[in-house]
Amino acid sequence: MTIQSAFAGIMEAIRPLYDAREASNIAHLVMEHVTGLGKLDRIIHKDGDLPPAQEALYQQALQSLLELRPVQHITGKSWFYGMELTVSEQVLIPRPETEELVEWILLDHPTQPAWRLLDIGTGSGCIPIALKKQWPAADIWAMDVSTSALAVATRNAGIQHTPVRFVHQDVLSPDASKVLPSLNIIVSNPPYIRESERTGMQQQVQAFEPGIALFVPDNDPLLFYRRIAALAKEKLEPGGKLYFEINEALGQEVVALLVKEGFEDVRLKQDMFGKDRMVRCTKKEAAPADTTSPS
Incomplete structure (x- = not known):
């Protein structure tokens, strides 16, 4: 099997599963994973045969693609903000x-x-590492309930040479804030997909990405936003910012929650596809002390 025929084989096999552009991107990622060669080198050596070990890896990858496993889990890598990160089934892609x-x-x-x-x-x-890259002087903390996820995150921070303080903690716990310092910014991409929306999701996501990071009960879809808002009221410095990624269907509900909790400058922002995707708000500044003398 040559490099060229292997690439063509992937394209033919996954064409029913993906549109042409996505299928091509996936095929290139798999072939780089299998051969260790970039796109240009694969073009130059397109008639070269795959050694037995590479052909075995190719067959394994192809079978995984047909099982709808995400290509990032096959290669163990994903790109984010110009960085190549390690990923696994323990973390969201x-x-x-x-x-x-x-x-x-x-x-x-x-x-x-x-x-x-x-x-x-x-x-x-991905979020704290990307921010630490840009803000090397910042003191950046990151929390997760999953020890497996924290192991992946710690490895990524080491690879990227970005010191981050990782904390194993459930944000829903009443004790979640005890180990934290006062903060200037809190950011979160919490679970926000309602259980009733599960059936409309891609099989690649449902079957292979961690449900604990995706789903919330239908009867309390703002569970994490409410808890994180309470933590932000406790730990943010006055004037500090809170940023969320959100369910596109719940933008106004998140805004209303944050207004009710006393945050100001609450702004809803759309993503590149025009969908409500992000919210930012500010903790109110402390009211100035009344220095007037009693009459």
């Missing part, structure tokens, strides 16, 4: 929409402040 959330934070604070920042539900660590 980083999405472009989450890159937009990171970009919003950076655009809001272009001076690279030496602040304290917390990411809640960090998963692969």
